[in-house]
Amino acid sequence: MTTSGAIHQRSLRGLSDGLSQGEFSCRELTEALLSRIESYGPALNAFITVTADAALLQADRADKDRASGKSGPLTGLPIVHKDLFCTRGVRTTCGSNILGGFVSPYDATVVERLAEAGAVMLGKTNMDEFAMGSSNETSFYGAVSNPWNKRLSPGGSSGGSAAAVAARLVPAATGTDTGGSIRQPAALTGTVGLKPTYGRVSRYGMVAFASSLDQAGVITRTAEDAAMLLGVMAGFDERDSTSVNHPVPDYVAGLSKPVKGLKVGIVRQHFDEGLDAVCAARVRESLAALEEAGASLVEIDLPNIGLSVPTYYVVAPAECSSNLSRFDGVRFGHRCDDPEDLLDLYCRSRGEGFGAEVKRRIMTGTYVLSAGYYDAYYLKAQKVRQLISRDFKNAFEKVDVIAGPTAPTTAFAIGEKTDDPITMYLNDIYTIGANLAGLPGISVPCGFADGLPVGLQLVGPHFAEETILACAHQYQQLTSWHDEGPEEFA
């Protein structure tokens, strides 16, 4: 189904085959998806900007390139970007009022590399403000709806990207993941979400949230598509000081690696009372399927993993308070009217420009970094981070991947968790560990609970994207959960 049939149901691989065989042109493909975005996008609120004219120009160029044999790996294939990636000439809002009207003078490396490989950008997706949220409700541009049930949240912060892919408006979208912002929405919408190793993909041109945690990745419907995109996006970039100079393997070629013999770690702490019982059953069934295919399941402990959420909520706000100090109302972004003096200009521009969750995080960060509290909070959290990271390192001496739930429940209602920040934060309980330790992780659809998608998360050692992609791909060969889409968007 993903490789043939209606254009919008096809994976990138299926579209690439269709273009190569002349079933349709890049222009026809682009027009078909733009028309779906126009019909369904507003009801989901998945997009902040649609770049129809530019997309059609790019598509025409892609058709010419294909005709003259100059095509790259993604020539003519559609993509949308989370509105956190800077795009030259197209506004970048990061879901915030403070960046209303901001047009980046340059492209993010991710945007540039995908464009150079021939991908056609159709638009930019809605997101939690500055990627701070797990429900897409903190966006200045409003909440995004989950295509499986429009009263529900698609998760976040890459909620628009996940909703667009789940609703078959596009086959692929970029996202960013600081604490689960790719994997959690992927799980809640029945899509594949890949967060690579810290430093694997350049952060240049990504609006910074928490610099020791942020990483760019993708949301797709298949692990194969994620592998196709990662091969283009990954690699050293001298413009990002944390980019790692590590060879980029052929991720697509690596997909054929069988799960037979793979040692899969099951974290005891991941199946405690915090996990919904039906979700737990789906995850256990998927683990049994891997075992059936020849993987061996090994129970492991991550003794400090329960501390990952409080650790994150010291480290991430601390880094956010520092990164977001650049929004000062002077050089770009929102400025208040008639400032009395410079201090008034800073305080009112920021007070008016930022939403409530972003303000909370800036203030939390300022508090934990302030004189007298720095050792007790920030330094302490960095030490606990070391312990959590060490737990993973020990685990990977025994197993090749760690598998478990991506999120504790299926999609929750919009508005359900907005009153209590802690309840919202705990939605990322299974994903944050990988960010703290800098590990790659992927969420794959593994069934349904009461009609809503459940995600299986696979986490690997540093730079083991090949292993988790291959395991996810092999799992998708055994199952067809990823072929099931929300009926309303069939």
Next chain:
Amino acid sequence: MLARLLLEDGEVDDVVDKLSRIVDFVDQLQAVATDDVLPMAHPLNMSQRFRDDAVTETDQRDFVQENAPSTERGYYLVPKVIE
């Protein structure tokens, strides 16, 4: 004030309530024994890479300043700082 954020009167109670809950929540870290543990600043424990001190960017001031709320002759305008 340290964060350079002005809150509306109506926002303050909610902020105080939620920040207190967040601080209470992260306080559980205090109970963890970390005496012999080094703080972790980088997920791959790498140090920052240096680059050559060479000019790599071209002058794009006018283009960059198109995003600025207020400029004059290439400068960013702010309210008077020195009396």
